[in-house]
Amino acid sequence: MDLIKNGWFSEVHDLWPGQCFSLKVKEVLYKDKSEYQDILIFESTNNGRALILDGIVQCTQKDEFSYQEMITFIPLCAHPNPERVLIVGGGDGGVAREVQKHPSVKEIVQVEIDEKVVKASQKYLPFMAKGFDSPKLTLKICDGFEYMKNHNNEFDVIITDSSDPIGPAVNLFTESYYKLLKTALKPNGIISCQAGTVWTDLEHVKQTMGHCRKHFGNVKYAYSSVPSYPDGQIGYLIASLDDTNDLRQPKFTFTERQLDELNVKFYNDEIHGAAFVLPNFVRRELYK
Amino acid sequence: MDLIKNGWFSEVHDLWPGQCFSLKVKEVLYKDKSEYQDILIFESTNNGRALILDGIVQCTQKDEFSYQEMITFIPLCAHPNPERVLIVGGGDGGVAREVQKHPSVKEIVQVEIDEKVVKASQKYLPFMAKGFDSPKLTLKICDGFEYMKNHNNEFDVIITDSSDPIGPAVNLFTESYYKLLKTALKPNGIISCQAGTVWTDLEHVKQTMGHCRKHFGNVKYAYSSVPSYPDGQIGYLIASLDDTNDLRQPKFTFTERQLDELNVKFYNDEIHGAAFVLPNFVRRELYK
Numbered sequence: 001m002d003l004i005k006n007g008w009f010s011e012v013h014d015l016w017p018g019q020c021f022s023l024k025v026k027e028v029l030y031k032d033k034s035e036y037q038d039i040l041i042f043e044s045t046n047n048g049r050a051l052i053l054d055g056i057v058q059c060t061q062k063d064e065f066s067y068q069e070m071i072t073f074i075p076l077c078a079h080p081n082p083e084r085v086l087i088v089g090g091g092d093g094g095v096a097r098e099v100q101k102h103p104s105v106k107e108i109v110q111v112e113i114d115e116k117v118v119k120a121s122q123k124y125l126p127f128m129a130k131g132f133d134s135p136k137l138t139l140k141i142c143d144g145f146e147y148m149k150n151h152n153n154e155f156d157v158i159i160t161d162s163s164d165p166i167g168p169a170v171n172l173f174t175e176s177y178y179k180l181l182k183t184a185l186k187p188n189g190i191i192s193c194q195a196g197t198v199w200t201d202l203e204h205v206k207q208t209m210g211h212c213r214k215h216f217g218n219v220k221y222a223y224s225s226v227p228s229y230p231d232g233q234i235g236y237l238i239a240s241l242d243d244t245n246d247l248r249q250p251k252f253t254f255t256e257r258q259l260d261e262l263n264v265k266f267y268n269d270e271i272h273g274a275a276f277v278l279p280n281f282v283r284r285e286l287y288k
Numbered sequence: 289m290d291l292i293k294n295g296w297f298s299e300v301h302d303l304w305p306g307q308c309f310s311l312k313v314k315e316v317l318y319k320d321k322s323e324y325q326d327i328l329i330f331e332s333t334n335n336g337r338a339l340i341l342d343g344i345v346q347c348t349q350k351d352e353f354s355y356q357e358m359i360t361f362i363p364l365c366a367h368p369n370p371e372r373v374l375i376v377g378g379g380d381g382g383v384a385r386e387v388q389k390h391p392s393v394k395e396i397v398q399v400e401i402d403e404k405v406v407k408a409s410q411k412y413l414p415f416m417a418k419g420f421d422s423p424k425l426t427l428k429i430c431d432g433f434e435y436m437k438n439h440n441n442e443f444d445v446i447i448t449d450s451s452d453p454i455g456p457a458v459n460l461f462t463e464s465y466y467k468l469l470k471t472a473l474k475p476n477g478i479i480s481c482q483a484g485t486v487w488t489d490l491e492h493v494k495q496t497m498g499h500c501r502k503h504f505g506n507v508k509y510a511y512s513s514v515p516s517y518p519d520g521q522i523g524y525l526i527a528s529l530d531d532t533n534d535l536r537q538p539k540f541t542f543t544e545r546q547l548d549e550l551n552v553k554f555y556n557d558e559i560h561g562a563a564f565v566l567p568n569f570v571r572r573e574l575y576k
Contacts, residue, residue, distance in 0.1 A: 008308070010310070017312075017333065017334050018311065018312040018332055018333040018334030018335060019309070019310065019311055019312070019334065019335060019515075020296070020309070020310040020311075020312075021307070021308070021309060021310075022298070022307065022308040022309075022310065023306065023307055023308075024305075024306040024307070024308075044306055045305065045306040046305050046306030046307065047306060047307060062487070063487060066567065197515075199350070199351060199513070199515045200515075223513075225487070225511075225513065225519070225520065225521050225567075226520075227307075227485075227487045227488075227518075227519035227520050227521075229520075230515075231513070231515035231520055232513065232514075232515050232517075232519055232520010232521055233513050233515075233520055233521075259568055264568060265567065265568050265569045266567040266568060266569065267567075267568070268567075268568055268571075270565045271565050271566070271567060273562075273565075274561075274562035274565035277558045277559050277561075277562035278559070279354065279513075279553065279554040279555075279556075279559060280547055280552060280553050280554060280555070280556055281553045281554065283556075
């Protein structure tokens with residue numbers, strides 16, 4: 001399918017039937033097919049550079065920081081001392097860029113299945129791929145699912161920065177994935193996973209939380225505004241092995257000066273808590 | 289311009305260049321041109337009925353409750369005793385539907401300039417237009433700007449449910465409009481106005497708040513998720529003549545039972561406060 005028509009990229013997809021977000025394209029920078037997916041990177045007219053996988057917007061330069069910061073700092077700041085962090089996916093480097101900003105973090109392991117996404121991001125999306133330059137980071141090109149089978153009790157926080165539950169990411173929304181996450185975590189570890197949107201698919205969010213609840217006692221849903229994603233927002237499943245940890249409450253707070261110096265544009269301690277506050281129609285379904 | 293092509297309505301507009309939201313159309317129900325604007329109502333395939341004015345989505349059945357409830361209950365619940373309420377605009381009836389749910393409200397006056405929007409909504413959008421049936425409501429077809437010139441010191445809360453700052457609503461974003469709002473309010477009165485989105489036009493939000501601050505000492509910006517609007521969210525300018533009123537703190541809280549019985553699907557006392565919590569890049573610009 002030709003994704004770009006008359007100068008516009010349109011995200012028509014069965015995951016969000018009857019609605020579509022479009023971006024005006026200035027210049028296509030990269031187009032390739034990897035072993036796992038179609039990769040497209042273009043410069044848009046007004047939203048900066050955009051990364052598209054299998055026809056779905058992964059990020060635009062205009063608003064990617066909301067997603068990267070929130071999926072990262074909610075679990076890191078909810079943990080009392082996050083020293084070792086695993087990133088599953090995140091091939092654009094944006095989550096790695098954020099993780100290394102947290103002062104407690106000593107070591108980051110990242111497992112990404114698709115090396116072509118990493119290489120293309122390093123060439124065309126340096127504002128995110130600079131995350132790979134962190135001396136704390138070890139990048140492994142392999143299947144996150146397989147990696148975790150051999151790594152037990154190792155991580156304080158695991159962030160799953162996946163694409164949507166089709167294609168290469170489909171395993172990352174199953175019950176067995178949450179079981180693996182649990183064994184890979186240290187005691188009192190915390191996970192954070194991309195968890196879709198409640199407006200278009202509340203049932204899927206419920207189902208994913210149900211899978212997670214089979215292995216974690218303390219499971220919450222948070223969200224933030226990301227205009228380039230369907231429904232203009234994205235959700236995060238946040239879960240802890242410590243049932244007494246109030247995940248809405250940050251244990252570490254960046255000062256205003258740190259937020260400025262570290263170029264943290266979205267996350268702050270107030271928005272950490274606010275991200276967990278849900279509309280009635282969502283609250284009733286997810287916590288009844 | 290033909291807004292519907294190949295079965296899709298697309299919201300291409302200079303107010304949000306380079307990005308576009310589209311809805312798949314099942315059936316066009318109404319199309320007319322009033323003295324003020326082009327009016328289009330269609331049944332979409334997945335988002336229910338949609339009202340379009342001058343090519344811009346005003347509401348869809350799927351998510352209109354987020355906007356209607358938040359622009360209404362934030363000011364009403366921030367006020368200690370909101371008895372008399374003025375609605376400026378709101379021709380679809382959705383805000384009137386919400387205002388009459390608040391137990392303190394005794395009288396509602398609504399001034400809408402375009403009778404054709406009211407009539408079309410009554411026929412094709414009854415889920416919103418039922419707000420006009422409230423025995424507390426008096427509907428006047430006239431210019432809100434002109435109406436307020438002759439009504440001083442009358443209202444506890446004034447809600448401006450306007451379209452965007454072009455066409456018939458352009459006056460509702462000027463400094464002189466905020467001056468009128470101030471004189472129409474009783475002491476300690478509160479206003480709530482549709483105030484655009486910070487992602488696409490932070491400068492315009494700043495400018496509008498600047499106009500308001502010339503007449504009100506206590507001015508805040510809140511927002512909520514509305515997938516059908518540009519950037520998937522909409523902002524609300526909330527201001528009080530009482531500088532000591534912490535607008536983030538509700539003075540009236542609906543019980544869970546009331547929320548159910550009144551069919552309040554989005555607003556609750558927690559989301560009231562959370563709506564005021566802003567990302568760093570917004571906070572720095574609006575409150576520096």
